[in-house]
Amino acid sequence: MRSMPSASLVITPPKPSHTPAPEHPTYPPSSYNLSFVIHKAKNITHLNQIHSYLIRRGLETDPVLNFKLQKAYTSLGNLDYATTLFKQYPNPNVYYYTTIIHSHALRKLHNQAFLFYVQMVSEGVIPNAYAFSAVLKGCPIYYGKCIHGQVVKLGFESDMYVGTALVDLYSKDGDVYCARKVFDRMPERSLLSMTTMMTGYAKNGDVDEARLLFDRMGERDVVCWNVMIDGYAQHGRSKEALGLLREMLLANNVRPNEVTVVAALSAVGQAGELESGHWIHAYVKSNGLEVNVLVGSALIDMYSKCGSLEDARLVFDGMIDKDVVLWNSMIVGYALHGFSREALKLFDEMIIKRIRPTDITFIGVLNACAHAGLVSDGWRYFDLMASEYSIKPKVEHYGCMVNLLGRAGHLEEAYQLIKTMKIDPDPVLWGTLLDACRIHKNVSLAEEIVKFLLEHNRMCPGNFVLLSNIYAAAGSWEGVERVRVTMKKNGILKEPGCSSIEVNNEVHEFLAGDLKHPMSKEIYEMLEEINKLLKARGYIPHTDVVLHDIDAIDKARSLEVHSERLALAFGLISTQPGSTVKIVKNLRVCPDCHTVMKLVSKITGRKIVMRDRNRFHHFANALCSCGDYW
Incomplete structure (x- = not known):
């Protein structure tokens, strides 16, 4: 590959007087037949045989056959062969480049896709709409903005596919303002572009704006409904999520799928509405929807959060092919209910069946230890993560350990664990330790922690509330008043119990x-x-x-x-x-x-x-x- 130019690329459109050579050269009829054979290849072995046949007859450099082989290897999952074929072709045109860029982007190899794009423009090959939409998928925002400038210069911003890719680019980066500017300038909007825009509002928290777009859609497919239901569920608005599910069921032109069910079950779990969960489960059974691993784990999670471990276990036992996700869901469910021994027993069964645990597994296991005060067991499992399974502890695992140590009264040990962490503790972790100080009425350690947080600019609103509660539990009303004055000054409100x-x-x-x-x-x-x-x-x-x-x-x-x-x-x-x-x-x-x-x-x-x-x-x-x- 030639040397890569800087990210600030300059593309000069071809002169109007210049007549470009045809993108697809003429070829003999026999190439059509071979192209058809390549297209029908069902697996890599079959394609390798066809490829060998072409090499023996000196046809591997034929531009059309090379192009077809490249696409076929890509579609069958062998990107290395496709890339080798691409490099063998001396002067690839925009179609060759677009295919190789799209192939890498499709497999989330976005850096490589961008490098091919850079090579393309440095060779003077003018991108088309498909090349732009391919390279923009998953592109880092800095490079994406450079590409956006080239899109505007070459007049492709009004293209529906390119516009949709740009909306997706800015939405994923959290820049809803720029995403909306691109969306508003699109002369024609497809269902996909509207869904992409709606997804960017929903994921970034502006669920009401997303709903306005949803309501303005003349046509809605199942993806639109799923985005909106999931948006409500992800932002704790379970009532709206379930209300929209009922509207969806009344619509004549759309039918819920597994993704709909998972989003709805998440909303049910948040609200703790067991009867709604039973109804959705019954709908799944009566309408022939597949209870795959995704749906099964969502059902277990929902039943656990709605207080019915019996139903959760029935779903778990009824699943034939249990992967680690299902085991995790059941272990976490037991831990949530405080049935620690059952959670740890299930973990042992999982290991016996040679299901390799993940970081989520250990969150469930450590939570089970925390809810039962099993300090020595907790340390053993915490050490086992790295020593046996090469899993580096995340902030959630440290949080479980701080919770375990703090509730068991090992406050100083928990404090030292936080201070010696190799990753940055988040506000939840400090809040966990402060809550333990409240339980054990350790005002001096709480004040030391708060002093540290203030000095390092890490104090969050919830920690002020905890400090106020610590003072109140210890009968220090003067301390309570000081904290309340600070909270009032900073506009911090205590969450009411509901x-x-x-x-x-x-x-x-x-x-x-x-x-x-x-x-x-x-x-x-x-x-x-x-x-x-x-x-x-x-x-x-x-x-x-x-x-x-x-x-x-x-x-x-x-x-x-x-x-x-x-x-x-x-x-x-x-x-x-x-x-x-x-x-x-x-x-x-x-x-x-x-x-x-x-x-x-x-x-x-x-x-x-x-x-x-x-x-x-x-x-x-x-x-x-x-x-x-x-």
Whole structure:
């Protein structure tokens, strides 16, 4: 290959008076027959035989046959042969270059594709629309902008395929503004170009703008629906995602596929809407959709997040060909519910079956150790990653270890682990350690950590909230006030606690002290009944968890109307006696509500399943699956 010019390329269009030679030279009829034979080659062995035949007869340099061989080797997955053939041809035209560029881009070899593009323009070969759209796929943004300039100079910006490739280029880089400018200048927009633009808004967080584009589409294929449903799901807007799924099912010209199902199941898992999950699963079965690894792992993940490990395990056991993704989903599910021994047992089974674990596997395993306080086991698995499987720990693995050590009271050890990490700790990692300081009321270490974060400009809004809670738990109201002043000054708001419960396919949400629900009167009557039964069994409120400087009576009253208790009361009056009550909370369940849930499970004979920010709790007969360790 000739020397590569700089990225700032200059392309001079051919003079109008110049008549270019024909791109495809004339060739004898026999070449047509051989071209057809090459096109029909079904595998590499068959193609090699044809190639040998051409070499024996001195036809390997025939421009058409060389070109056809190059395309055939590419389509059959042998890019090395295709590249060798390309280099053997003395003066490749734009079609040869476009094919080799497209072949490399298709296999995500974008640097090599760009080098061929550079060679093409340095040889004076003028790119066409297909060459531009091929090289722009996956192209680094810096080179992409250079190519964009050449696109404009040669008058290809109005081409629908080139415009779509440019929209995709800027969208993937997060530059929605430039993507929209290119999109708006396109004289003609295809379904693909509109879908590409919509994808770039959805992935970069502007889901509402993406929905406006979606609503303006005259024609929508399954990809459009999938992009929009997944966009809602990825940004935590599960209601809109499921609402759009229902609209899709009412449309006559489109049918959900496996990608639709995976996106919808993700939304269901976020919302914790088990009945919706059952309905989607039933739809998959009744409509003949394949329960492949992707769908199977999504079902396991959804059932786990909706509190039904039984359903998750049924899906897992029903899958014939289990790959590592399925094993990971089930291990993570067990860990999420605090069934640590089951998770570790499944890991052992996986190793016996010679399924090689991945970094995700160890996240599940280390989480299982963290939820059970298995410190020595945690260190053993953490070391096993690198020593046995050559997996370098990521920030998530360090996060699991910090969580494990912190909850077990090994705060200084967790702090030293963070400080000696070979990768940069993220805000979540520091937040995990600060939360452990709150649990163990270690104010001095929390202050040391915050000082370090402030000095290194790493303090995030959530850490201020944690520091305030640490001071409150320790009764340092002066410290609480200092942090609150700082939070107010910087516009930092504390996330309010919210709990939800699904009854008869409808999700009901509650905030602390909520009076907006139509059945508020009945809910508060049930709360009074619960309080009487609790006091009769010797229950004493844990008023120390109230993070406000108020008297003991007001603290007790504030505990009584926590959002999870309102959801519990509504569940007790709205579901059949003996049925399981399932609650989802956006924050960590407080110790007092945790005690109440255990007692109510004994009093009512009901199982209560609660998903909080960190894990699941299964309350039954005055016990919790977490063993009071969470």
